[in-house]
Amino acid sequence: MTDGRVIFLIPVFNLLFTDSIVGDDLTVYKNSLNVTAGQSVLLPTSYSITYPLKNWPSIEWVTKDDTIVYCSVTNGSLGAEGRPVWVTENTIISPKYQGRVDFFRLNASLFLKDLTEMDTGSYTVRLLMDGNIYKGAIHLWVHQSPAPTDSMVGDNLTVHTSSLNVSVGQSLLLPTTYSISSPAQSWPSIEWAREGQTIVHCSVSNGSIRAKGLPVWVNEKTGISPEYQGRVEFFPLNASLLLKDLSVNDSGTYTVKLLTAKNVIKGTIHVWVQRSPASLEDYITQSRTVIFILRMIGCCITPVVLCLLILCCECR
Missing domain, CATH: 2.60.40.10 (Immunoglobulins)
Structure with a gap:
């Protein structure tokens, strides 16, 4: 005796995978920062690169139309999430900022030292990759020290x-x-x-x-x-x-x-x-093989599953 119910099998794994996760990406972790004159401050960012890799990127920091740092990556190694593990690069720091900045090539963060009120402004980071430009900005407010x-x-x-x-x-x-x-x-x-x-x-x-x-x-x-x-x-x-x-x-x-x-x-x-959040990407990447196998054998499994469902319903 059957009750007329129909069971649908939904491929939920497909809902987890999106192409946007595996592409080039630049993340800026602060919109604005406040600091006192004489202090140092970190402008925190990170980036990932499409894998498999076609070209290595360039990175630059600019403010008030002045280039602070320009970094051209020539070689390296990427982790599973597309984040650099090590790189070889050529970094140029503007003479105006020599001795006042440190650049972290593995995550593109910029460290500014011995700040003055004149350093107040918007700082833009750009990731130049395969003809595309990804950018973000951090506004820095440098306040005068209290009297x-x-x-x-x-x-x-x-x-x-x-x-x-x-x-x-x-x-x-x-x-x-x-x-x-x-x-x-x-x-x-x-x-x-x-x-x-x-x-x-x-x-x-x-x-x-x-x-x-x-x-x-x-x-x-x-x-x-x-x-x-x-x-x-x-x-x-x-x-x-x-x-x-x-x-x-x-x-x-x-x-x-x-x-x-x-x-x-x-x-x-x-x-x-x-x-x-990229830690989820690693899980999704590792799941691709499983998803592919399920898709390949899905057409073979489906008739078997339907037969079993029919038999179960008839047994009732």
Whole structure:
């Protein structure tokens, strides 16, 4: 006895695959950034390239019609998501920005140093690939430092954000500044740690400071924990810490300490490292073979499945 029901088999795997996932792509992770004069800032981006590869791209950063960086990639290797693992390239930095910028060729991020109010403006990144141009922009606001107050005459540590979000594989700047008593009676030590584990310890032995107590130059000895060698960069003039090639395991609370002869001043930044949406692409890419096989044998399976369904219905 049958009940007249008809069962449809829907190929749900087809809903997962889209061509847009495997093409060239440029992602800019911030629309705008605010920073104080004298600080450094990271303009965070990442890019992926079509695989299999036909040509390597060029990348450029521009502002106010001035080219900051031009990078021409000539060779390299791509991960499953089309993201560069390593590249060989030729990078040219404008004389105007020599010594003031660092360019990260694996994700196209740009690091600006020692900012002034004149650096305020829109910064555009372009990925030039196979005749196409992919671009994004970040507006940077550089504010004047607050006027000196009594609280700034002594030792002081400022952490400029309480939490930050970033995707796997990116770089991230933990922005801080510090001032020391003027005239300097003793020089401080600076320490960064994550969940109690020391990342960097910097001992300042000499230097020069401005009227506000901000360092102009310092002599220092910096030690980086073996676990973080090659993955962090420390800036002794403002105590900021740059984290590179982040993974989900790098999530946590980061603590910075300014250790002076009289006091220990500290601040914290919580970092959330999220899996990139591209991690789904890897799953989809790995599923292509399965999808292809299902399609090839689908016409053979369908009659068998229908016969089984008919027999099951008749048995009722």
